[in-house]
Amino acid sequence: MKQERQKEEKKVNGVAPEEDVLSIQKSIALRACELYLQRGGVDGYAEDDWLQAEREILKEVQH
Secondary structure, three states: OHHHHHHHHHOEOOEOOOHHHHHHHHHHHHHHHHHHHHOOOOOOOHHHHHHHHHHHHHHHHHO
């Protein structure tokens, strides 16, 4: 019962992502946050931060 609840909590749009995908998404989100903070917390660049973080993390994962 507890395992089923944990699986339900991890679902995104009704689909449970693979653990690796979830880990990559978390890494991208953390890196995007770092980029935001490095810019002094200036708003308006969320998409740019995400895309840069995504490029960096995916490059790391592929190597």
